[in-house]
Amino acid sequence: MTTSVDRVFAAGTGVRTAGTERAAALDAADALASYGQRFLPSQDTTLRAYLDGNSLGRPPAETAAAMDAFIRRDWGSRLIQGWTDAWMDWPTTVGDDLAAAALGGAPGQTLVADSTSVLIYKLARAALTTVPGRTEIVLDSDNFPTDRYLLEGIAVELGLTLVWVESDPAGGLEVDQLDGVLSERTALLLASHVAYRSGFVADVQAINERVHAVGGRVLWDLSHSVGSVPVELDAWGVDFAVGCGYKYLNGGPGAPAFGYVAAGLQAIARQPIQGWMGHATPFTMGPGYEAHAGIRAFLTGTPPILGMVPLRVGIALVAEAGIGAIRTKSLALTDFALELVDAQLVPLGVEVASPREHARRGGHVTIRRADFADVNRQLWAGGVIGDFRAPDGIRLGLAPLSTSFAEVAVAVDAIEMLLTA
Numbered sequence: 001m002t003t004s005v006d007r008v009f010a011a012g013t014g015v016r017t018a019g020t021e022r023a024a025a026l027d028a029a030d031a032l033a034s035y036g037q038r039f040l041p042s043q044d045t046t047l048r049a050y051l052d053g054n055s056l057g058r059p060p061a062e063t064a065a066a067m068d069a070f071i072r073r074d075w076g077s078r079l080i081q082g083w084t085d086a087w088m089d090w091p092t093t094v095g096d097d098l099a100a101a102a103l104g105g106a107p108g109q110t111l112v113a114d115s116t117s118v119l120i121y122k123l124a125r126a127a128l129t130t131v132p133g134r135t136e137i138v139l140d141s142d143n144f145p146t147d148r149y150l151l152e153g154i155a156v157e158l159g160l161t162l163v164w165v166e167s168d169p170a171g172g173l174e175v176d177q178l179d180g181v182l183s184e185r186t187a188l189l190l191a192s193h194v195a196y197r198s199g200f201v202a203d204v205q206a207i208n209e210r211v212h213a214v215g216g217r218v219l220w221d222l223s224h225s226v227g228s229v230p231v232e233l234d235a236w237g238v239d240f241a242v243g244c245g246y247k248y249l250n251g252g253p254g255a256p257a258f259g260y261v262a263a264g265l266q267a268i269a270r271q272p273i274q275g276w277m278g279h280a281t282p283f284t285m286g287p288g289y290e291a292h293a294g295i296r297a298f299l300t301g302t303p304p305i306l307g308m309v310p311l312r313v314g315i316a317l318v319a320e321a322g323i324g325a326i327r328t329k330s331l332a333l334t335d336f337a338l339e340l341v342d343a344q345l346v347p348l349g350v351e352v353a354s355p356r357e358h359a360r361r362g363g364h365v366t367i368r369r370a371d372f373a374d375v376n377r378q379l380w381a382g383g384v385i386g387d388f389r390a391p392d393g394i395r396l397g398l399a400p401l402s403t404s405f406a407e408v409a410v411a412v413d414a415i416e417m418l419l420t421a
């Protein structure tokens with residue numbers, strides 16, 4: 001079937017050449033270009049550009065071999081001995097590896113387990129146990145749905161009040177929006193480091209300071225920053241954080257998530273789903289729950305070991321490339337996307353709905369126009385895969401290890417040609 005994208009590429013336009021040539025020069029000069037070869041090529045020959053690595057990262061080639069070796073050698077040969085060989089420690093050792101590679105966290109504070117949603121629930125409830133008597137949870141209206149829904153549920157469970165801050169969908173939660181919002185009633189603030197819609201980067205340290213000044217806690221969602229934007233959890237004075245394993249960490253669909261609990265809070269924070277794996281001595285199997293010391297207390301049941309195999313490969317890739325080099329390429333990719341959008345799409349009525357300032361810009365760029373739902377359907381049909389975000393946004397997700405500048409040019413050209421066809 002010939003799609004509209006096929007037709008517009010076949011017809012061609014003059015504009016296309018300029019972006020394509022610039023992309024070729026940028027790809028040739030890209031210090032991380034070789035990482036593109038470290039990912040499995042898509043077997044879908046109709047794929048032209050993948051700009052959704054911020055929603056589901058591509059599989060590293062090494063992941064296929066690592067899974068096969070794990071199944072045959074570790075699981076298949078060691079069988080249940082695998083638990084005492086290594087798996088019991090994976091939630092914390094893989095967590096420490098991630099913290100060293102991408103979170104700026106000292107060992108002993110990061111755990112790999114559960115899904116992001118479940119960990120948000122566990123750590124939000126745990127945070128609330130450290131500030132008894134306080135009644136308000138602060139959150140912003142444009143945070144990712146699961147974050148908002150989970151706290152709505154917690155507020156009902158515990159009889160707390162949600163205090164909503166209206167954040168700009170094309171920006172994000174600004175520090176001065178907390179003026180007059182925080183008080184001695186504030187128990188917890190939940191926010192995303194990088195906004196899922198606009199890519200806005202929040203000022204984590206400044207927000208922590210404001211909330212700490214009134215005695216509250218902060219839980220940060222790092223889903224859209226981990227592996228793309230540098231994070232300094234210890235230096236920024238973060239209390240609690242969670243994040244996703246299948247976006248820029250390339251852990252695969254449904255990869256386990258991670259949670260961070262600052263060392264100083266581990267002894268006083270009690271998480272609500274106390275299962276045997278978080279017990280001080282799980283194999284005693286005795287009466288009564290007694291929390292394990294340290295970060296293991298935040299485990300619940302048997303950790304998803306199989307899901308950690310690809311995640312370990314993804315974390316190792318980030319460690320090898322270096323988060324500083326990853327951020328440099330990320331900014332170069334979004335600079336290039338904005339340059340092409342300004343030149344080719346803004347004249348056609350497209351608006352940029354992401355911050356332009358480097359310090360506030362994450363790894364993706366969102367653009368909007370009234371007919372983008374339809375445009376995105378045509379893009380998908382033609383193998384140009386971005387993300388539609390209602391009501392009218394197309395999110396160009398640029399994963400620094402796997403996205404080429406050429407893909408950015410292809411996507412912007414395709415949108416331009418669809419809008420002018």
Ligand SMILES: *Cc1c(COP(=O)(O)O)cnc(C)c1O
Nearest residue numbers: 115116117144196221223224244
């Ligand atoms: C992707 C994402 C999640 C994902 O939650 P799951 O439990 O994995 O579905 C949560 N929060 C944010 C901000 C995200 O971007």
